[in-house]
Amino acid sequence: MKQEVRERLIFALDVDDFSAAEVWVKRLHKNVGLFKVGKQLFTHCGPAVVKMVQDYGSDVFLDLKYHDIPNTVAKAAVEACKLGVKIFNVHALGGAEMMRKTVAEVDSYCAAAKIPPPLMLAVTILTSSTEETLREVGIDRSVEEMVVRLAKLSQSAGFSGVVASPKEAALIRAACGADFAIVTPGVRPSFASLDDQKRVTTPAEAIAAGATALVIGRPISAASDPLVAAGKILAEIEDALVN
Ligand code: C5P
Numbered sequence: 001m002k003q004e005v006r007e008r009l010i011f012a013l014d015v016d017d018f019s020a021a022e023v024w025v026k027r028l029h030k031n032v033g034l035f036k037v038g039k040q041l042f043t044h045c046g047p048a049v050v051k052m053v054q055d056y057g058s059d060v061f062l063d064l065k066y067h068d069i070p071n072t073v074a075k076a077a078v079e080a081c082k083l084g085v086k087i088f089n090v091h092a093l094g095g096a097e098m099m100r101k102t103v104a105e106v107d108s109y110c111a112a113a114k115i116p117p118p119l120m121l122a123v124t125i126l127t128s129s130t131e132e133t134l135r136e137v138g139i140d141r142s143v144e145e146m147v148v149r150l151a152k153l154s155q156s157a158g159f160s161g162v163v164a165s166p167k168e169a170a171l172i173r174a175a176c177g178a179d180f181a182i183v184t185p186g187v188r189p190s191f192a193s194l195d196d197q198k199r200v201t202t203p204a205e206a207i208a209a210g211a212t213a214l215v216i217g218r219p220i221s222a223a224s225d226p227l228v229a230a231g232k233i234l235a236e237i238e239d240a241l242v243n
Pocket of ligand 1: 012038126127128185186187195197216217218219
């Protein structure tokens with residue numbers, strides 16, 4: 001599979017131990033460019049799981065969604081760089097100063113270490129949040145308005161892109177231009193079940209709306225043949241890129 005296409009498929013390693021994670025990486029690394037390691041797996045396994053993915057020649061999206069005072073987030077981000085992850089993320093709600101300091105420290109560490117900086121993504125508003133959730137914390141604006149506002153804020157702070165629902169991708173693309181990365185979970189190919197995802201699109205629709213990479217878990221892991229499922233998704237991504 002072409003590297004260009006392979007890098008657009010990020011498999012969510014939503015398992016809780018090292019050996020289960022390794023089974024998936026072993027099975028999928030030829031088709032999947034990146035594996036997403038989230039809070040559960042990283043809290044259980046630590047950096048060893050990142051190294052394991054890298055040892056198979058794949059890259060890691062470290063999905064820890066940092067949100068803290070600027071100095072703490074910047075230092076954590078530098079540690080993510082030391083692990084050699086390809087993507088990490090923060091919550092844009094942490095604010096512009098938190099993101100600017102993170103970009104500055106990551107850039108200076110990576111320049112000194114002579115390594116390419118990771119793709120730095122910001123989470124705008126979690127897709128589990130509704131207008132009601134925003135009201136509860138005192139935000140009197142629509143989800144869409146906040147998503148665009150936070151995407152622009154993270155772009156102006158030097159971030160490379162956002163994690164967002166595919167339903168928001170077109171709005172973000174229009175607001176932030178062509179060079180901004182948009183990574184979207186909530187993707188369901190037509191052959192897969194919805195699981196607990198509610199507002200989904202197909203891989204082709206997500207790419208057409210402006211997504212640059214897709215995070216996909218259960219449509220692959222729950223398929224009777226996960227490799228076939230990954231292959232179908234890659235073919236759909238490739239098709240959508242051409243059209
Ligand atoms: O199995 P599924 O394809 O639904 O997995 C999607 C992955 O993306 C999971 O790891 C989930 O936690 C994550 N995610 C999501 N929706 C968001 C943010 C992250 O589904 N808004």
